[in-house]
Amino acid sequence: MSSARIGGAWATCAALAVLSFATSRAAAGDLIVTGAKPDRLFIIDAPTRSVRSEFHIPGANGMVSVILISPDQKLAYVLVDGMERVVGIDLATGAEFFRADLSTPDERIKSFLSLALTPDGKELIVYELPTKLLSSEYVVEEPRFAVFRTDAGMLAKPVRSFPAPRRVHMLLMRPNGQSFYAVGFDLHEYDVKTGKLLGTRGIQKWALADHSQPDLLAFWPVTEPSGVWTSPVYSELKKGAETVPMTALMSLDVKSGELTYADFEPLTALIFSTVLSPDRKHAYGVYTTLSSIDVEGHRLAKRVPLDHTFYDINLSSDGREIFVGGTECDVGFYDAQTLDKKAILKLPGCGDQSISTLRVIHGR
8 A cells, every 4th residue: 555545544544533532522612610619610611621710709608509691601690608699700700790799787688599680681680588687586578589780890789679479499581581480389470670470380380180289499590502491390190099200391491481391201210400402302311310301202211320419410502412510529521312421520629519500601
């Protein structure tokens, strides 16, 4: 064989190897944003499985929970300090540009993991649970939604507020910016400007035939990359004289408002959080196992064990790779088609991610 042909063969092999390497990795430009105790915000380069940036969150005081990303993907808003403070962090520099201390000397205010950002990035909506601190007693007050301007700087105060229901644990903004959803025992929709309740649909009051009142754990406001928020829902299905514990997939299209439920398996393994693929044909769920759900066939497609419990899950922008995080100090990378483990990244300092939100953005 001539040297030219040998060189050409080597070039072809090298090209195929590069192609194989590239297609087995997350989409180019994908970045993972996650938080960890006591006060860290990490930006991970997904294709190289490496930490690009590590930032200190001022005033976190040992807690990093809900993470929201601005529409231009340059800023992060993080709920910290025992759910009593929201901090804004510039994702390029790590600089703090926004701070809203919810509590005052006269009132202790907790936000139970419920924040939403308007599509123009100008307003932040916070679900508040206030308690009046009197000299001889504490007085539990009514819940409310407080709206902050994101350009308010380090001493941000609400520009308006309006009544909210109890037992809310997540907010989801609609893309039109006119309303948002409050997820709790039921699904409420509110007008952003006026606070008017636009409608309520069932979660615990669902009307799924032959099913008991459902239960869910929804702390992770992840809608990327499909525009649909999903969650496992658990109930009992009546079959004659018997009842069978069932797992259903709840799906909310935040743009159209379509809400659906579909059983996919008898309850055999708990799932904490789920994410929908870009083509909306598969959902993936995580806890002690990693599960693939055939959405169109309403069935469990595959399940594999994990090294330990993971709370949170997300996908690469092309839907080819699964990211799992939360709980401990590692982020896992899995093939979305086979569920094979590709890599595990240990975060510097090995801080506990706990219930922080695992977000995926597209870097520049």
